[in-house]
């Protein structure tokens with residue numbers, strides 16, 4: 697099943713009570729379509745959403761450390777304890793070192809968490825795929841939040857990332873993201889070989905989030 701993962705980022709429109717409402721809207725829509733839909737709210741909203749909404753919840757980041765003397769860190773074990781499905785790793789707005797990405801992908805496997813490693817171009821997608829995460833998500837940073845969909849503006853980046861990742865490890869699923877907002881954008885991504893999309897502003901910043909969700913998955 698193709699995946700649609702919605703990152704709430706640190707947007708006010710996807711925080712607190714609004715995060716909970718949006719999570720419920722995503723859950724409701726997910727029951728009407730043939731997409732795997734999941735969300736990535738901020739850390740503070742995760743426990744409440746996990747408790748109240750039956751949907752896969754991802755963190756937006758994890759730190760490459762285990763329990764111990766670290767201040768202000770979120771370890772994979774903590775995420776596991778809170779009932780999250782997995783996490784974005786190395787998002788463009790929260791980059792990590794290669795060794796940290798490697799640590800997290802391995803630790804996630806050990807804990808049964810799903811890893812979504814974000815990348816910015818074909819070469820980094822190839823490098824990320826070599827670590828055998830569950831997903832890589834190719835997102836050209838300049839298109840993030842631009843409203844210009846990567847699947848239309850830079851189709852070759854998506855297509856070549858899919859080829860590069862599958863060439864290294866056919867098991868790795870490839871998402872694309874940046875500027876995705878409509879069903880047409882999603883279909884374009886899938887036509888380029890992507891296993892789904894990772895998006896944020898097209899839904900979270902929309903004046904009518906539910907309507908934006910419906911448009912995204914082809915219900916309108």
Ligand SMILES: O=C[C@H](O)COP(=O)(O)O
Nearest residue numbers: 840841874875895896897
């Ligand atoms: O995690 C999501 C990506 O950074 C894409 O963001 P965007 O949909 O606002 O362009």
